[in-house]
Amino acid sequence: MLDKTKSMSEYEKPLVEEPELSYTLPSYLYTDVDVYEHEKERIFYRTWQMVAHQGTFQKAGDYCTVQICDQNLFVMMGSDQQLRGFYNVCQHRAHELLPPGTGNVGSLVVCPYHAWAYKTEGALHGAPRSSNRPGFDKADYSLKEVRLEVFLNCVFINLDDDATPLSEQAADLEADIRERVPYFDELKAPTLGMLGDGHINAGWKVVVDNYVECYHCDHAHHDFANIISMDTYQQDTFGLWARQIGGDIRQDNTAYELDDDAPVMQSLFWFLWPNMTFNILPGSQEMNFSVIRPLTIDTCDFSGQSLSVTGVFDERRANYTIDVLMPEDIALCESVQRGLKSKGYTQGPMIVDPERSGRGEHAIHHFHRLVQKALKA
Numbered sequence: 001m002l003d004k005t006k007s008m009s010e011y012e013k014p015l016v017e018e019p020e021l022s023y024t025l026p027s028y029l030y031t032d033v034d035v036y037e038h039e040k041e042r043i044f045y046r047t048w049q050m051v052a053h054q055g056t057f058q059k060a061g062d063y064c065t066v067q068i069c070d071q072n073l074f075v076m077m078g079s080d081q082q083l084r085g086f087y088n089v090c091q092h093r094a095h096e097l098l099p100p101g102t103g104n105v106g107s108l109v110v111c112p113y114h115a116w117a118y119k120t121e122g123a124l125h126g127a128p129r130s131s132n133r134p135g136f137d138k139a140d141y142s143l144k145e146v147r148l149e150v151f152l153n154c155v156f157i158n159l160d161d162d163a164t165p166l167s168e169q170a171a172d173l174e175a176d177i178r179e180r181v182p183y184f185d186e187l188k189a190p191t192l193g194m195l196g197d198g199h200i201n202a203g204w205k206v207v208v209d210n211y212v213e214c215y216h217c218d219h220a221h222h223d224f225a226n227i228i229s230m231d232t233y234q235q236d237t238f239g240l241w242a243r244q245i246g247g248d249i250r251q252d253n254t255a256y257e258l259d260d261d262a263p264v265m266q267s268l269f270w271f272l273w274p275n276m277t278f279n280i281l282p283g284s285q286e287m288n289f290s291v292i293r294p295l296t297i298d299t300c301d302f303s304g305q306s307l308s309v310t311g312v313f314d315e316r317r318a319n320y321t322i323d324v325l326m327p328e329d330i331a332l333c334e335s336v337q338r339g340l341k342s343k344g345y346t347q348g349p350m351i352v353d354p355e356r357s358g359r360g361e362h363a364i365h366h367f368h369r370l371v372q373k374a375l376k377a
């Protein structure tokens, strides 16, 4: 059994402020189910979680469900055109109200079990035969609402009523993305795209570890390292986020064909604590918004939406990311998750160069420090 107060923050080998002296989080933090329970409360039930791009919600009754660990929720546009987030649970006998995914309920959310009906703003509209119950007051049975914020055109929710707004926590991220993506507000038509959706037999931290470093890119992503120059790759960390910038794009490359007049000639990847990514690859003006959703201590799903300025998606790039790049990373992550269970491994060193180059692992250190701090809090 874990000693939660000690083992969450003090490790055999140090994870300290200096990345070049630090070791990784110890492997039990990636394998112990108690740790996952801890992470739910300390991380996922108190951080801002992306649900969908705001373009997903156009008219009253439009909804999108989201799974945050054990909690199922949905965001809906009310008849007053306001977006609200609710736990996806009926106040009568706890049946889930909406099936997974997106859709439109019309004017009422009707529970599939006994047909209690809720308005799109969350108030109970009607409950069959409830007049038989003395003192029954519909006002006592509104849906349970959660915090909601639109940030970077995306709808986020937070289960913690006291959470600091994301616009305050990550104002510098918003400024950075808007500066580097001048077409950001022109991105439209959210759809599945670029990175696709999928399941990974690895925990969410393994997937983030893999996402935030490109130490592995030369060796494990030959085509990626062929289209994007690793020699000038940049990797920087900030408060709650990290950024990778790849330039010197090779027109004649092995990853995918680029048009001669391709407007985007760099790659940009942003990671927002704890589990969201914004992704741009060279080519046409598209952006992918993706989230890594923990399922258990050692499995997760990833899902996202891609948007483009023209409404058209570059299939060549999508095919490369879905058929080559993602499978390469998924295989790496799944092997690491198996390795983390090995009695032959506990912690590894961070490999960080003084220049903080794009081949260094300083962003893993940044992420591990955020995990360490969150679990200690």
Ligand code: FES
Residues within 6 Å of the ligand: 090, 091, 092, 093, 094, 095, 111, 112, 113, 114, 115, 116
């Ligand atoms: S559980 Fe929803 S109406 Fe009974």
Ligand SMILES: [Fe+2]
Residues within 6 Å of the ligand: 210, 211, 216, 217, 221, 329
């Ligand atoms: Fe990778």
